[in-house]
Amino acid sequence: MGPEVAVALAVVGWFVSPHITKLMEVARSCASSKYKLPRGMRKKLLKLAEDLGDIKDFLDDPAIMGGSVNDRTWVNRLWSLKDAIHDAEEILDLFESHILEAEAAKNLKKRSGGGGGSASSSGRKSAYSWWIFTTNTSGPSLNQLKEVLKNLGELRERMRELCENPTTRSAVLSPLCRAPLGPEPVREKKLFFGYAVEYEQLVSMLGDGNCKDKKVISLIGHGGMGKTELARQAYRHVRGKFDRPIWVPAYGKNAQFDLLAEIWKSAVGEKSVQEMNISSLQDKLRAQLASQRCLLVLDDVWRDEKDINESERRNALRCFTDFVGVGSRIVMTTRSRICSTKLGAQETIFLNGIKPEEMMLLLNDTANISADGTIGIQGVLKLKGSPSAAIEIGEKLKARRAGCGPEGRGGILENIECHIAGVVASHLASYDHLPPHLQRCFALCSIFPDGWRFEPEKLSKMWMALGFVEEKGMEDVARGYFQELVDRSLFELEQSKGGGDKHNRYVIHEHIHRMIRDASSKNCISISRASTADRTSIPPRVRHLSVTSGCLDQLSEYSIGLGNLRTLIVLKDDGDDDGIAAIDKDILQQFKGVRVLDLTETAITGLPASIGKLKHLRYLGLPSTVSSDLGDQVTKLVFLQTLSVGQEDKGKKRECITNISGIGRLVKLRESIEFQVMRGSEKEGHGLWELAGMKSLGKTLSIKGLEAVASKEEAKQARLDNKCSVKVLKLQWGAPDARHGEPVARSSAAADPAPAVAVLQGLQPHRYLHELRIARYPGETSPTWLSGLEKLTRLYLKNCRKLKALPALGQLPCLELLEIKELCVVARIDGGFCGGGAFPKLKKIVLDDMKELVAWNDNDMPKVAFPLLRDVSIADCPLLSSLSGLGRCTGPIHLRVKGCPHITPDTLPAAFRNGVSTCKFH
Template sequence: MVTNAVSVSLIGWFVTPFLSKSIKAVRKYIDEENKSLKNVTPKLKELADHLDGIRVIVDQVGLCFIKGTEEALDHLWRLKRAIYEAEEILDLYESLKNNRLSCEFVQQFTGTKDSPSRLEEVVEKLGGLGVRTRKLLKNSDSNPNIVHGSPILRRGPSQANPGNGFFGYADERHQLQNLLKGKQNKVIAIIGHGGMGKTHLARQVFDANEPGFEVRIWAHVCNKLDQIELLTEICQSPINKSGAPIRAPIMDTVAALESVVKGLSQTSGLIKLPKPCLVVLDDVWQHEDGFAGSTSCHTQRISRTQRNEAWASVLAMLRSLKSCKVVMTTRDKVCSTTLKADETIVLDGISQDPMKELLKHTAKSDQPPQELVQRIDKLKGSPRAALSLVHELKEANIKIQEQIILGELDDKNHIKGLYEEHLFTYHNLPLHLQSCLAFCSVFPYNWKFHPEKLTKMWIAHGFIDDTQVKQHMLADQKLLAMESVAKGYFKDLVDRSLFKIDTDGLYVIHVHIHSMIRQVSGDDCRSISNGSSSEIIVPATVRHLSVTAGCLAKLKPGPPLVESNVKPEDEFRPVRTLIVFTDKGAPSLPWSDIRQANSTLRKFKHVKVLDLTDTAITQVPDIVGELTHLRYLGVPNTLNHPPAQIPKLLLLYINHEATKTAPLMQSAPPYNPDGGGAGKAPPHNPGGFHDLYSESVIQ
């Protein structure tokens, strides 16, 4: 399951905005016909053709996974790495055409008589990998190695907890019952992320039927695309007050199906009297444009607007019925907003006492399993987590299997059943949101996110869709438009219950969701904290790295994906994000020694995002001025003065208009809980500094 998820994630990456932006940049440079670099134009054209060819292949395949072999996954990693190298080439070209780099850098790009250029090497590498990709993904409909309709892309009806037990959520259950007893027609939304017990709460109230509804309908609507599918599902499962099925005719038009639903809610005979009716719409989703169910990559396509219109029509019909109440369960707050729910009930986990009772009930024992009671904090109030773990432990045949299950819970917060729930949520996201969410796995568990700083990191890495930026952009305001779109992305993730606001106004990702995105991102992201190991190996696939300062000197590069002679300063060449945290218990080491900091950062010369805001350093290492790919720099409020090397860097890369209208270093604004930086909220400090952008981000 994890391998399949990584495969889908890798395939999806190739159709994110990143690849499209690279192709667009190459075409732009070709059109500019820079005279000093005209000898590289043919190779740029080859580069654009290779990138375009790869995009076309993956577009044709769609959302799928590649079956089975480590060799296939290794190929995808190599291809991804080669595309990243192409991006480095584009960074160099941007600097070369503006006469910003030394002769040494020029030779890297144009080559010499004795050695090929990096551009030539990358073009040759992409050419070979492109041929292999065509063979790997060709004839996707009939290729046995290409699997559409993976279990991780399909979703059946949500399963309520087995048995008659109901544990926790007493207040929420009482609230729902009171709303259903009211006289007015209402649409009530039960909201919470996967595994919180939404379906079980709705099912308990549905089965109890304390208000005495004469007609009850339970409809699972996850993959229903239009009015006919929605209404057909509603008509398939009506029961009467005592629970006996009500037979409804099968119809195939909207008008006929609406007539059936209206007939169910009325008495028979000449005088039609309304029957109290309860309709539960279980598992409502905000499907994106182009996503039409999950049984295949080639199913009918439908836009979000069309689907919203279908939902609006169905709900308008249900609202028109007298004495009809509607309950929807959803992970997406945006669904309750879009569908204009009258009331919302948010589920955020049950407390420890009912959790223990649930564990005991599920284990069918006088006492809950002690190995889970000891780890009850790991369950984070999720009823599904409790059920999944009890069942996994029951199915474990030998003690070592139990130890593996509990070890994954201890080390990775991994619970199989819950992982699959959250994985479906992830793969239902549009690709640009998948990239943004997966990036967050670079942060430690329980990290507190500052929206503005996180979104600026997304911008620096090119996760923002240019077509959306243009819709927000006025003349000479591309950066503001990018920030506006990025903030919209963050709001979209909040509305899908993937972030939640904490008590201090910052945002957190639920531990079980964080565990899922760490596994989906594979070795793309890595978070390293204090450990006893003398060496910590960083795989060559790692692009985004967070690390405590005390571990920096212990980092060692893993074997390269392709054999090559790696220079010491290029040991961590694949790393594009470096986030450094202060060590707990040793906040001043080793960053009190600026020479140590310079020596360490010299190995990360290809980073685009460097965040030092949690280090409490008083001086920025000199080496920062040599980070030619840097697009975002976060510095703490503890700096004593604007360092000389930062203006040097900014003169190379910051937007020229900004330097004319504002000082290079500005005082930090007062802390605003709705925006700021990623991590802890810094106190207001008139001597502090903003996080900084480079010009290449906003061109």
């Protein structure tokens, strides 16, 4: 399979995605907008949704898109159709952005007192939205929409005609195939270089006669890493120790019958299985192999995306292992970890390449030349440990060993990476086997340099910004896509020196990276000083571009292609440690269609002045050198989903987001944010109402300065109940005194507990919240909604100094951790704390610095409570004298006590005295 076919596969994968469905939804949503649109525009939007639906139905037909695409005319039409759909997406983006701007203007007018519910007010709003769509030169026009509809219609009809041509259909549906490999080694054992440790390990696993288990062993490695040859060598070495050695070319044999038939053919030597069904085939295999010690090698196993085939393949192996004798072995060679897992491998051997000195020996032997230093170590390192690459270069050297010029041996050695096309092409099979949604995600990686260390979260958010990920549960889906690529061995983990998951980076093998550059060359390119010599433009079909900072200014010379880009990543030049310090605003605004803009590797200190003109921007990556005050331009990016600062500099990022005035305009933002409520003249742009429309906020929402909120009605404007993606909510009043940690009263709300109670009641979140933290709350009672948080697993109450009693939490079904600190007036914990429940999942409770707490007693508590509680920590409760409530716990408790002088071993419940539970005094 050549690069042209891979490029075709890339465009096919683009269509088999949620992209078109999402555009249909946006078109219908814009058409049904409550804002007034120019005459005829609503009808055209509905027509666009209908045409997109027709195209989707047409391309969803397996007979149309089910095979590989080898017909050049067909592929070109697909690319043209893709361009037309991109144009449709551009205009729909503009519609949606102006509707969002109209909504923001309406809300601002309403808060300033200029809006209301009267007919005249409604008329003014309609007039405003009419102005948005008719006078704003950056907005969509009816003529643009008509042109998009015309292009889509023409292309659709041309493709229908093409598909109705029998000659074209047969070309389109020609299948890809791979030649099966037999069990005989290519090289004699004495000439088999490398993998000595892995070879001995495999032979040991196969030849252990004392092991009676039936074991499955997997050999995992990239294409060209020597999996099949290693399996062949071991197969030849140990076959005499088995009653029946069986070698099966497993590629494409996913159905249960097909795999069993291949096992039958290899084991028995009979080729015909035409008159057999699964049952009769199983019976014949059982009769032949029953109780025999068998060695089965499944060479070239691939992941099948159809779950039913995966299940059938597992059934076939289960059937085989059921009737073979003890000590039998199954060896599979595969490129993917996921295949090893799915087929139940108990042992795994990873082949990551042979050593440089072994590569040298293999090269010299293949080329039939002496080890005279002609092949230098630097050349060997370019082969990345691939035995197949070494053999490919060796064969070329052997064929040209009489030459000495650029076309002879010297030319090959100087440009080794250009002479391993066979190995690179073998990786195209890995790309071909990816499902379409993973193909388009993986293709984006081609614009990063060789050896790039990928951050999973950052890359996932770029995919989200580009529309590669389904809308529902987007973050989880994107993380799943990345893990699927890891499972297929396309990403390799590189652990940084810092250690820990947060430092994890992943790399792509150089040969695979070169393959995806070839496969995505129509759509993705990189520009550097080395690649600009002959370039005069960016091809109009390129959508994703990386450019080194030294070439950024040159892009203004490329009059074609900049406006079509969806991704722009600015990288450092080789040898440049600091990065570019400023970006010309005139260059940046030429990228009018960009969705992903990553400036992380620059050294800019402020946002470019023209950033607000990038209306489609969804991902913005900034360096850690940028000022924390991003200015007003950022709030014009109404589609912005992700704001990344530095190498995930969380402190700087939090500061940047907190300082954004009018952040409520960023209704698509999917970040965790810290929101500082302000009061008086400072409140404009920092009132709770800014949060109202931000329904997509990320994992953590922290709201500080709640003493500035005057009423329940104002609190409810935050609409915390509609932020279902928020899993962690932090609510904080006051500001700590630098000396004593006391809350500083900045308004009457901080001193008077009554408004605070109403405010907290108005901050009711959605009921699926996982974690809640409340700090410095000055109210005397808990909110009624607290007992309804059915998914809450962690609750922290800190410095709520006027709260008179603990909330009733016993009925919370998922609560695992409860941490209570500095509740200064709570005197007793009793049955009211349980609220009729028994804390079914609570595992740990912390009580700290509760100066008035006298007792945790068992009054009115359930007879059996806290069934899973194991860890209790109590500190600095000087009046506490009774812990009888712990006597209702059913399991052993590990209690730690500090600063509680009245708690002694004699005052503890019986479980502590008889040794069931333990207590440690500090």
